[in-house]
Amino acid sequence: MRNNREEQREGLKTRLIDAAEARIAAAGLNGLKARDITADAGCALGALYTAFDDLDRLILHVNSRTLARLGAALQAAVLPGQGPRAVMAALAQGYVSFALGNFRLWAALFTHRLPEGIEAPAWHRDEHAVLIAQIIAPLGQLRPDLEGAALRQRALTVFAAVHGVVMLALTARFVATPRDQLPGEVAALVEAMTRGLAE
Amino acid sequence: MRNNREEQREGLKTRLIDAAEARIAAAGLNGLKARDITADAGCALGALYTAFDDLDRLILHVNSRTLARLGAALQAAVLPGQGPRAVMAALAQGYVSFALGNFRLWAALFTHRLPEGIEAPAWHRDEHAVLIAQIIAPLGQLRPDLEGAALRQRALTVFAAVHGVVMLALTARFVATPRDQLPGEVAALVEAMTRGLAE
DNA sequence: AGACAATAATGAACGTTGTTCAGGAAATAA
DNA sequence: TTATTTCCTGAACAACGTTCATTATTGTCT
Numbered sequence: 001m002r003n004n005r006e007e008q009r010e011g012l013k014t015r016l017i018d019a020a021e022a023r024i025a026a027a028g029l030n031g032l033k034a035r036d037i038t039a040d041a042g043c044a045l046g047a048l049y050t051a052f053d054d055l056d057r058l059i060l061h062v063n064s065r066t067l068a069r070l071g072a073a074l075q076a077a078v079l080p081g082q083g084p085r086a087v088m089a090a091l092a093q094g095y096v097s098f099a100l101g102n103f104r105l106w107a108a109l110f111t112h113r114l115p116e117g118i119e120a121p122a123w124h125r126d127e128h129a130v131l132i133a134q135i136i137a138p139l140g141q142l143r144p145d146l147e148g149a150a151l152r153q154r155a156l157t158v159f160a161a162v163h164g165v166v167m168l169a170l171t172a173r174f175v176a177t178p179r180d181q182l183p184g185e186v187a188a189l190v191e192a193m194t195r196g197l198a199e
Numbered sequence: 200m201r202n203n204r205e206e207q208r209e210g211l212k213t214r215l216i217d218a219a220e221a222r223i224a225a226a227g228l229n230g231l232k233a234r235d236i237t238a239d240a241g242c243a244l245g246a247l248y249t250a251f252d253d254l255d256r257l258i259l260h261v262n263s264r265t266l267a268r269l270g271a272a273l274q275a276a277v278l279p280g281q282g283p284r285a286v287m288a289a290l291a292q293g294y295v296s297f298a299l300g301n302f303r304l305w306a307a308l309f310t311h312r313l314p315e316g317i318e319a320p321a322w323h324r325d326e327h328a329v330l331i332a333q334i335i336a337p338l339g340q341l342r343p344d345l346e347g348a349a350l351r352q353r354a355l356t357v358f359a360a361v362h363g364v365v366m367l368a369l370t371a372r373f374v375a376t377p378r379d380q381l382p383g384e385v386a387a388l389v390e391a392m393t394r395g396l397a398e
Numbered sequence: 399a400g401a402c403a404a405t406a407a408t409g410a411a412c413g414t415t416g417t418t419c420a421g422g423a424a425a426t427a428a
Numbered sequence: 429t430t431a432t433t434t435c436c437t438g439a440a441c442a443a444c445g446t447t448c449a450t451t452a453t454t455g456t457c458t
Binding site for chain 1 (some may be wrong): 374
């Protein structure tokens with residue numbers, strides 16, 4: 001067998017990511033323990049460190065999956081033939097739905113922190129493009145004066161604003177937006193932004 | 200001496216909060232260790248647990264100080280006689296300045312998480328009111344149709360939007376807003392929101 | 399002042415983490 | 429088969445937050 005070795009290795013990696021994903025979904029990032037993961041994956045504790053450099057790298061792979069699913073969800077949220085404001089509104093509601101329906105995995109995208117001074121690998125950083133990719137086109141229609149880097153930058157700001165509202169509503173330790181009011185507040189924000197942007 | 204005992208106790212608490220605050224400012228929440236704190240405060244490891252229930256409670260007191268300073272900074276950012284949009288813009292820029300100038304302590308306000316299911320005490324939750332207190336008046340002028348809880352709720356949304364942009368710019372692991380562009384992006388967001396809100 | 403009681407501080411020890419590493423098992427090559 | 433390379437194992441390690449029996453300190457009463 002030519003690639004039996006590599007196949008087994010990939011199989012182990014996949015089982016570890018599966019187990020970590022399930023644990024995060026069930027108990028959050030704080031509830032993620034190396035010993036639980038390896039027990040679920042059916043391997044020894046040390047095996048985790050033959051497959052990944054450390055736990056942070058494994059979490060990166062879980063987040064990678066979540067980003068892919070989020071990207072697909074956002075793509076599905078937009079209907080063809082919608083005007084730019086309707087697209088923005090649909091994207092925002094799609095984001096809210098995903099966050100509510102995948103709370104702990106979605107939260108892990110933003111609460112996981114690498115040790116200071118250590119950067120995420122480029123392949124993973126690039127995956128975050130799905131967060132703003134779909135905003136660029138409708139924003140460009142509302143703001144024809146923006147192009148290239150400036151347009152991309154403003155799309156990131158629009159995303160960050162919506163994200164901030166969702167994040168604070170779902171994870172705040174102080175007076176938070178009730179969950180049933182979240183879609184309405186996000187809609188109002190996006191409407192105000194798009195109206196203000198279009199002038 | 201009547202209250203010598205209590206004075207000493209308060210003195211220890213203060214030294215512990217001082218030490219924890221300095222450690223967070225220097226190395227972030229992740230760099231905060233009980234042994235470092237007690238060494239800096241000049242007491243034994245166990246003393247920390249005679250003054251506070253646990254490390255989380257100590258961090259709460261550090262965050263309490265930060266919130267007070269943030270509230271003062273926001274108050275100082277607003278000049279008398281400004282119109283509602285100018286007030287909103289000034290508050291946003293004040294928030295950006297505080298986050299940049301007190302990065303790790305500011306970040307600790309939002310990255311610190313209590314164990315799941317455990318709520319922050321009421322006295323600390325109430326302190327977060329400074330985040331939205333100053334937004335309510337100018338927002339009420341821009342939106343006379345909003346009152347009471349609805350106005351308060353919308354102010355929280357406006358804060359969360361600005362906060363999201365700042366947070367993502369300063370702590371993002373992916374393509375982030377460059378720091379020198381942050382004030383401009385925040386200004387554009389607030390302007391779009393206030394313009395969209397006004398009519 | 400002196401003796402007793404109540405309280406607080408000490409630091410060694412505990413349990414739980416992530417991570418490592420010498421040894422053994424398994425797969426490939428000869 | 430035998431040799432060699434590769435990977436997996438799980439006991440051991442270091443660092444962490446937290447606890448607790450012991451010691452020291454403070455306040456109170458005679």
